[in-house]
Amino acid sequence: MPIWALDSGHATEGDFYTELPVVLHAARLRQSVNAAPAAVTVIDREMIDASTATTIPELLRYVPGFQLSYKNSHELIPAFHGLADDYSRRVQVLIDGRATYSQGSMGSITWSTLPIDIDDVERIEVVRSPNAATYGAAAYLGSINIVTRGVTGAIETSSRLDIGSNERISGSVRHSGEHEELYYMLSTRYEQNSGFSNRHDDLNSAFLNFRGDWRLTTRDKIEFAIGYGNTNGETGFDGELYAPLRERKINSHYQRLSWRHINAADDEWQLSLYHNHHAVENPLSDDYPDETVAGKDIGFSSDRYSVELQRIQRINENFRLAWGAGASYDLVSVPWFYDYFDTQPVKEQEKRLQWQLFANAEWQLTPSLLLNLGISYENPDWDGSHVSSRVGLNYQVNQDHSLRAIVSRSNRPPSLYEDFSDPEFIYGDPFAPLDNDPGSETESVKTIELGYFGRFSDQRLTLDVNLFYNHFNTLILKLDDLEPDLYEKLSLYERAGLDAQISYRGEHDLLSLSYSYVKSLDSDEINDGDGSYDLVSMYVPEHILSLLYSHHFDSGWTVSSSLFHVDTVRWNYDAGNEKATTWADLKIAKSFKTAGGDVDLAITLQNVLDEPGVTLRESSNAPTKGGRQFLATLRHRF
Template sequence: MKTIVVRRGRRMLWAALGLASGLSGTAVQAQAPAPDSIMVASASAERDTSADMELLMAGDVMIVTASKTAQHISDSPAAVTVITAEQIQQSGATTIAELMRSVPGADVMEPNKSQANIAIRGFNNVYSNKILVMIDGRSINEDIEGNVFWNTEPLLLSRIARIEVVRGPGSVLYGADAFGGVINIITKTPMELLADGKRMSAAAAYGEHTSTFIEAANTQGKIGDWAVTVGAGYHGSKGFGDRQPDKVRDSFSTPILTVDAQKQTSRGSLAFSASNSDAKADLSVQTNVEDGNWHTNSFTLTYNEDKGPNPIMARIYRNSLQLKGSEFDLDARIVNVDLQQQRQISARHQLLYGGSYRQGEFQATPTGSGRHSENLASVFIQDQILIDSRTNLFAGVRWDNNSVYGSQVSPRLSVVRHLPKEQTLRLSYGTAFRAPTLLDTFVNYSSPLLPGVNLNIIGNTGLKPEKVSSFEAGYRKDLATGYVGLNLFYNDVTDLIGNTVTQYAPAPYPAGIPTTVQWVNQGKARAVGFELESGFSLPHGAHGLFNYAFQNVTYQNGEQVIYSPHHKINLVLNTDERRRVTGYLAAHFVGASSDPPATLRAYTTVDARLGYRVGGLANPWTVSLSATNLLDDRHSEYVDSLSAMAPSKSAEAQRRTLWFRADGKF
């Protein structure tokens, strides 16, 4: 019984919601110049994006997320994958989930057109909550379940400079929820867009299932002084169900507005960002939200003093999400303050240290009518020592103190050794934690189950965070025309949060019908695996990527963790974007996974794009035809195991979506 309870933790809550209606996340040189917010400035919009792909192939792309300091990808203390602006443009992707399918070790699950869930190295699920997702260093995870509502997030894909995906625990620098990894979406700054010479950009696409993708941005300012970018967009679809009465509701419509302003100072820069969306979206898997009204907005103010010897970063941001549905309401507001400094101790030794304070207030239908709050204070320090000309040591520790679940300490130790012939070896140990969510902690929900009997679901303010201890080994070989890499990992997971039955229905009802359940820590798991990846150049400026990931994720009794397939293979080919005719082809194989008693079959999908540039490179306009799931492989990526108890909706099989698109700058 315990195994089932641990594995199916959250589902009984969502079953209750359904029943209520149905029955009633070269070593780094010591002079690395910038803390994490400098990541925005490191993405160059001043050169054409094809240069980024060439640098990626040569191992010369600068990254910041793995250590919060600028470094070459081969110097990273963790396994990192970079998705460049060129790759985003070449793919014709309209969602982050499409881009993440090509990342080694990433698990992507789209139950239908309106919902997406992303995990790293296993443990995926609906409302996946074991990775940290950031936009320019600002967390966008929602506290009700710790997940990201991808299709209602006010994010313009055309504004992305690159996406850095760190695989493995990252709590030493980022705290809670950087459990399986970190996705940092880095956007182009207004100053970079101004230096690009094109003040206006636009993209428009129309696809099957009444799908629409529109984005535009305009930048004004004075180079070296100030710049302002205003962006707007609309992402929407009627979904695979096409809003028919007998089909799953999986539509969404998300209007987006963004404003970014940047002012250069004698010591650095001051930046302000704001984003807003008032979306209408269905959340039809494990709950009943149809035509829900989603109001999402954020405000961020960042100061970077990066022109001195010891860079300083200060950031304050506010996130807000309100959901109004027929059966489910949510109101969550977060205020977060980050401070950090990078200090050069000697030619071989530098420290990075900082702290943050976060305050959140929440109210949701399953937690009753009252508001709840949490406060989190943290400090961290990372010591980076160049032991010799070929060996770099990263040692760090972070302390987090939460007003509900108490204190957590997250250490990391990583050694990066450069070998002859452009080879790099990395050994790492680190820990991370996933904080109990709002529902884990405060849920207090009751719904009719049987005549005279309710199903009661109770939270637990005494929950401990889920924890992972990870051992990793990495190898990378940079070649003249690409690279090869291998990463091995062993993750030991403890204190998994699930629920336990504390009361059953009395006679004369049959024995074994639960009437009261409570969230508890009662599980362990283990994940072992490896990721083999390579990038290679092809004739005429074309490029290719290949990766294979194996993972074996099991509970302590040996049972497989759901939605954690053993095998994943990706092959991506794309032409030089400077050519008049461009092409992109991506094949994704995902092995079988299970949600007992059902099994999801293995599937292969193919995404493709064919583009034609109108005009010269100085004023590029491109028209293209693209497709996701080109072969219309009608596979399912989620099993609605609740449908027997709560016959609300079942997941929809994935369908092909053909797009016609135009992109340009002027």
């Protein structure tokens, strides 16, 4: 077998689904889902094609515990088990191992600017457990690794055209090939739309990506990728004092370079470097008056430089280890921010350096009992050092049934904005917890999990159940939609719940059912009359459910339907749903061959019954009226 057949970064779909799905992201080691030290959901290419999702964040609705909000049509905000506002800053998002986190964008991810299309994705691994012991503070409550389609060297060209509601039109082209020992792929995409009918959120965006693998020897190769994106869109509302109408221009680019030396499946060195650039111009609309608190350009620029060395090795037949070190250096320019909080000196650039040491070990204690140990040491220069850790036990009852028990502790230092936010500067003292600055303490959570994974019906049906308990020592909450963004600190919060996922893969059928129940636990220490407990409880919907069913006919037709349910939730003071929301999507697709290549046609109808509140962004300023969405898609591969 050639050494590259052992390359965990480029396993084929057949490798991942011959028996049980294999994940690479939970512990930096190749593991089956029933051996991972976490609850993991894998969204593979078959599920992506069957789904009614039209964007990558919408795919997360099929993962237990995730819900999705729209600040507007192009600012999508996924949240895991609630605790979300306008910025998703507690779940790490990686693209082929490159972090997309930005200190400049409020410590979160701007999904619409990521240079990746839903057709670029091979699979998505979602760790539904705190994963800071593996990937550091950004994976505080979980992590998402988006794995793009491999650079195989096969010469292939494909194109896609989408036309849909809200004047949406988009087109993309992808080409892959090889030149001697260089395997490459080039992709580009353009989209424009008029946004929601009741919002100022027009959008046009474009990106260009180039990826390559250069095989130096049978054991060494260089992987590289570069990408550029440009996005122009509108945000805000007419006549609003604290959320005025703005013209937003976003320019972003990235570069990634890595060297891999692979001796065997569990004997590998990897050195990776990447740079992310994100620049935003966010001035007021030309016809908007200047005499407001928000009367200025709240743009920024952010650069992150990162380096990481990782070693994977098998110590003996029962013990594997992944260990390494990394550092990231952030340069953020946000001079307007210090104008609001004049207790801080104005800086042209904020500089932040963070180091990380990590190790994850897998120890086969007995043929049935597997021990996973993980630890991460981080030393951010603005917060002091801290350690995140995890211990997991997986017990294999038999080849089809297993149990897991996990105990972990994760830490997250405050983002730049949380660190300097001071509500008392503008509002006085509206909340009791404001004795200290919100960013004066690191968030910390202790988690206990008990899980079960089983296979039934000739191993076509799988069931994954995870019980969890979270004890937060500190929680930093965004107050509301005002500019500038302000935060308060909650000293203690507890919750418990259950995640479950049922998946069925038949010859012609695909079924995925996910459910999540989360209960905020009443505690005398936090329910002290200041309203903080009620505030955080509103962020957490108790019940979330999603159902995907797809049937493929021998004639080439495929029919898919999705059903979603999200309980009462408020993302902040004036955005949310005051009652549970249920809606359904429908998709019809046809594949056929022509002399010029393979052609796929699809029609997707989201929110078929036009149910209100589906965007989960109801607002007294601009209430949504449901919003049935239509999309027609044409793909051509030749």
